[in-house]
Amino acid sequence: ASNNSIAFLKQGIVSVDPPSIATGASGSVTVTSSTVPGLTGIQTGDRIFMTPPTALTEGLLFMGATAGADSITVRVRNITAGTINGVAQNWSYLVIR
Numbered sequence: 001a002s003n004n005s006i007a008f009l010k011q012g013i014v015s016v017d018p019p020s021i022a023t024g025a026s027g028s029v030t031v032t033s034s035t036v037p038g039l040t041g042i043q044t045g046d047r048i049f050m051t052p053p054t055a056l057t058e059g060l061l062f063m064g065a066t067a068g069a070d071s072i073t074v075r076v077r078n079i080t081a082g083t084i085n086g087v088a089q090n091w092s093y094l095v096i097r
Helices: none
Strands: 009-015 026-032 046-051 060-067 071-078 090-097
Touching: 009 026, 046 060, 046 071, 071 090
Parallel strands: none
Antiparallel strands: 009 090, 026 071, 046 090, 060 071
16 A cells, blocks of 8 residues: 555465475465465465475475465475475465555
8 A cells, every 4th residue: 555554464374285396396386265265355466475384395495475366376396306295284374465
C-alpha cells in the first residue's frame, strides 16, 4: 500500500514433499489451497518467507519460495553426487502483502 502498511498477513505450516531430484538439479513443489485450505487468499506477488525443517533431507538446499494464486511454490536443489528423493516434512511459512 502507499503508506507502507501491511494489507494481508498469513502464517502457518505446510507439508512439502520434494520430488526425486538428480545430481546438481533443482525441483519445485507447489502446495495449493485444495490440499491446504489455509492458503486461500494468497496472491501472485505476495512475499513468502519459509523456514525449512531442521531435518531437511541431507543434500537438499532450500532455494526460495514464490506465491501464486492460493498457492506456495518451494524450490530446492540437490547438492550431492546422487539422486535424492526428499521426505515430506512440515515447513513454516509467512505471507505478507
